[in-house]
Amino acid sequence: MSADRSAAWSAALEAMELEADAVEQMLRHRELLEQAAQKMVFVPPAGIGPLPLELTDRAHLLVQRQLDLARELSIAIAGNRQQARLVNRTRREGSGGGPPPVYHDIRT
Structure with a gap:
């Protein structure tokens, strides 16, 4: 296998590994994401009236x-x-x- 092809594949595999690492991190911290999503539910304040122009x-x-x-x-x-x-x-x-x-x- 040529050095260029080997380097290209190494780079591709490294990119795939980084993506997998990111997904694993998200899965490990799924409960934090879910908690954050629950906190992000917007409820407009009561009694503020219509939007100012x-x-x-x-x-x-x-x-x-x-x-x-x-x-x-x-x-x-x-x-x-x-x-x-x-x-x-x-x-x-x-x-x-x-x-x-x-x-x-x-x-x-």
């Missing part, structure tokens, strides 16, 4: 920001589910007694 632009920007974050979270969740399906499929295919499938470059 001078705050309208700020409120519109905040709504757009929240919509953008919701979209990003949806994308992240979908990606996570896709990765989980891939891992489960790989485990099932590799559970026939042999080693799990691996990438094999057949180019010369």
Whole structure:
């Protein structure tokens, strides 16, 4: 295997390991994330009346920001589910007694 290819694969594997580390950290601290999410539920204060006109632009920007974050979270969740399906499929295919499938470059 050439040194360039080895370096490229090492970098790819390192990136995958870092992603796995990040996911493990999130899973280890899932209860903190859930607690934080519960604290983030916005309840408007009672009796404050309608939004003042001078705050309208700020409120519109905040709504757009929240919509953008919701979209990003949806994308992240979908990606996570896709990765989980891939891992489960790989485990099932590799559970026939042999080693799990691996990438094999057949180019010369």
